[in-house]
Amino acid sequence: MTMDRRDISAQDILIVEDEADIRALVAGILQDEGHQTREASTSE
């Protein structure tokens, strides 16, 4: 199965992760791929 990159482009992604380093890193990687990100340290 192949997925067209455009299919998943410009998604708005919420990242919930308590470790700030990992949160920033995941956000960075997703932004590299062209996504929008929002961050939260807890689910509350």
Next chain:
Amino acid sequence: MCQDNGVKSLTFSAFNRMTQQLNNQRDALVRERDVSEQRRQFSEAVLSGVRAGVLGLTESGRITLINASAERLLGLSAEAALDRPIEELLPEFGPAFARARESVINRAEDQIAYETQAGSINLDLRVASYLGARRDTGWVVTFDDMTRLVAAQRQSAWREVARRIAHEIKNPLTPIQLSAERLSRKYGPLLTEDRDVFDNCTQTIIRQVGSLERMVDAFSAFAQMPQPEFESINLIDLLTDVFFEQGVAFPAINFRRDGLWPDALPVRGDERLLTQAVTNIYKNAAEAVLREADEKDSSWVGAIDTLVIDQGESFQIIIRDNGPGWPMADVDRLLEPYVTTRDGGTGLGLPIVKRIVEDHAGTISLTPRSDGQRGAQVSIFLHMDATQIMQEEAAE
């Protein structure tokens, strides 16, 4: 006459009373003797039955009593111990005894390591005074063998540390690796010069993090080593396989079978774990021999001898090398995790062997070579599998 009769009867009755009293007193004494004899026999039975070692000492510290547990724990016979001063016979007990004598409450406690022929044991020691029947004071020394408890405490403390360290190290490894990968992906293509330096650096980070991760995995794998899965195996086949494998792995070393090996050693065991245990012992011996070879001239040949002794219901595998011997006096510590005297040693080789052997209800001991030659010796005691032996006999 009448008065005379009166006096007589008075004398008689006084005499009778006196005999009665004497009788009563004698009976009381006999009863008391019986009771004290019963008590003595009871104390003796208690002393011979308890697991704790008990020593009775005179005021000055001469041994007047030693119970069966004390004889067994200390590896002493009563004949050898009785009437000897405790500081002379058991110098390890000296400090506690001295402190008890100096103390106002005439008590002292101590934890000591005591050397027996079978190895070092940990004893929990208590010294207290008592007042004897003739107002003389004496001392009672009681002690318990804490060796297994101490070892279990160390093991469980160590396992907890291993778990925590594994967890704490592993956590930051993922972001380090992902960051390096991201740098390489995002900026690698943009670089116009020194691209190879950049690639080398990022790849080094990724590779080293990978090896750190494997080390941590091995580390926590030991902390939670798998439970063995028992099946019927012939240990002599397993030993033969490992013996030849190691011979190929270390061509500079002369691997020798010492004496005849039996055809079969039926055991209930986990083949993979037992193979690992035997391999670790050979590797350890081979490394010692190779270190020795560095010190000697080229005519010296390293040798590892393997002896299998069939003892009917159990057997012994003895593997000995002609290396420098064990590096420390307290050899048993080498069976504890992370005790190593080698650069680059993980300190896990022998503890893994110990775990595996003990999981198979066996024991392991590290000693100098029993034939008196220079070198180290590992002996493993294991039990034969009785059902397999019976099946074989039935088949014959």
